[in-house]
Amino acid sequence: MLGSVEYHALFVDGTLHIGATPRCSVLDVSPLMREIIQALSESYSPDSRRQQMMMDLLVEEISSAEKRSVALPMPSERRLRALCDALLEDVGSTHSLADWARKIGASERTLARLFQTELNTTFSAWRQQARLSHAVDMISRGTPMLTVATELGYSDTAAFSTMFKRAFGSTPSQFKATRALPGHQV
Structure with a gap:
């Protein structure tokens, strides 16, 4: 969490x-x-x-x-773990899998295969899930939408809102409103 x-x-x-x-x-x-x-x-x-x-x-x-579906599986393989940890440190990173492969010291193909075998997903799907997890936390803490979008690597709030609505079925503002009950924290 x-x-x-x-x-x-x-x-x-x-x-x-x-x-x-x-x-x-x-x-x-x-x-x-x-x-x-x-x-x-x-x-x-x-x-x-x-x-x-x-x-x-x-x-x-x-x-x-x-x-x-907000689970964010973590790998055990050391190179993939290093990549996932780095992405969680900088969830807004726009580096491609090829960029990460050069940084990690593995081929892009190897990392793509490891995402499939270890996590049963793709690099882009895992990164999006990491961003969604961070978005939910930030929105729940009252972070302004522009700040959330920027920190998660989106060029504007509209792009972020579209992705969020596709994943959760509601806009970030609607999501925030359903959790903003007096005296309660999410």
Whole structure:
């Protein structure tokens, strides 16, 4: 995870069927889900009818929540790890894979193959995912959109906004608005 996060552990009865897959996943937390989690985290009594109803609603919300692909896999191979670490240090870098190959001391073809075999993705897809991860963190902290776009290597906010909307289904401003609940940090 990048930046500050708020963490709440929820233990859900394993016999309940939540979502299509039993795998660990990142969910889009709706404002309703956020408020239920907050209310349950303040005080929980399993014997309370109100809290049981909130738990039932939370399970329903989790079942219908949209899954997000924000995972950023990291490689173990030393050359690819060096490249990924460098990209995370300078996520706005516009260097091509060929440029990185010269810096890392490996051929462009070798690095492309390593991205596929180790991370099951391409260089450009991994870099975009790294940028999206940073974007979510920066937006959540209230960083101005122009600053976010510039730091992530985009020439203007429109190009950044287009990429963000394609990935998340909402503009950065809409994304920020859904997370800006009074008294809550994301």
